[in-house]
Amino acid sequence: MTHSFTWPALAFAALAVAGCAAPDAGKAGPMGMMGGGMGGGMGGGMMKGRMAVASLTPTQGNNVRGLVMFHEMDGHLMVHARISGLKPNGEHGFHVHETGSCASADGTSAGGHFNPDGKPHGPQTAAHHAGDLPALKADANGMADQKFMLMGPTLVAGPASVVGRAVVVHALPDDYTTQPTGNSGARIACGVIAGH
Ligand code: CU
Numbered sequence: 001m002t003h004s005f006t007w008p009a010l011a012f013a014a015l016a017v018a019g020c021a022a023p024d025a026g027k028a029g030p031m032g033m034m035g036g037g038m039g040g041g042m043g044g045g046m047m048k049g050r051m052a053v054a055s056l057t058p059t060q061g062n063n064v065r066g067l068v069m070f071h072e073m074d075g076h077l078m079v080h081a082r083i084s085g086l087k088p089n090g091e092h093g094f095h096v097h098e099t100g101s102c103a104s105a106d107g108t109s110a111g112g113h114f115n116p117d118g119k120p121h122g123p124q125t126a127a128h129h130a131g132d133l134p135a136l137k138a139d140a141n142g143m144a145d146q147k148f149m150l151m152g153p154t155l156v157a158g159p160a161s162v163v164g165r166a167v168v169v170h171a172l173p174d175d176y177t178t179q180p181t182g183n184s185g186a187r188i189a190c191g192v193i194a195g196h
């Protein structure tokens, strides 16, 4: 499978402009072509530019695909998901799973939810797996474009790192209650998170 044409570049541009951009002159981009530390800067943010991306492809019999971009900033992880082929106006469970493999036709190769802290499955507002994410909410065209911020998961090497793990989209809403899965049904798209 090849990468999807211009998507990544566009998406990264959007990401830079939107959530993750530096306070002002972010033009040099997160890739770091800024020669010397210009201006006094305002602490932390700009020195880290860790990014990662998962390119989601459909599991067998599905047509869900998209990109999930991760950008680490000031101790939290910004996530931007742009996904198509979802159920129109539907809600879909969305998680980081522990194993970075989408090799199986049904996505089960990605294993269970990423859970380095031994927590129960749950919503962001209560104890939850590090890999539990806010649900995807599709528009009338089956597209979702969502950004959110996570506390805990990181792109920094170590037990909390999501790099090398997998993002999974499910067929059904996550009830955030059923253990340990949220009962969100089949895995309809999967993508391995690759560092940049
Ligand atoms: Cu999942």
Ligand code: ZN
Pocket: 095, 113, 120, 121, 122, 128, 129, 131, 132, 180, 181, 182
């Ligand atoms: Zn979970």
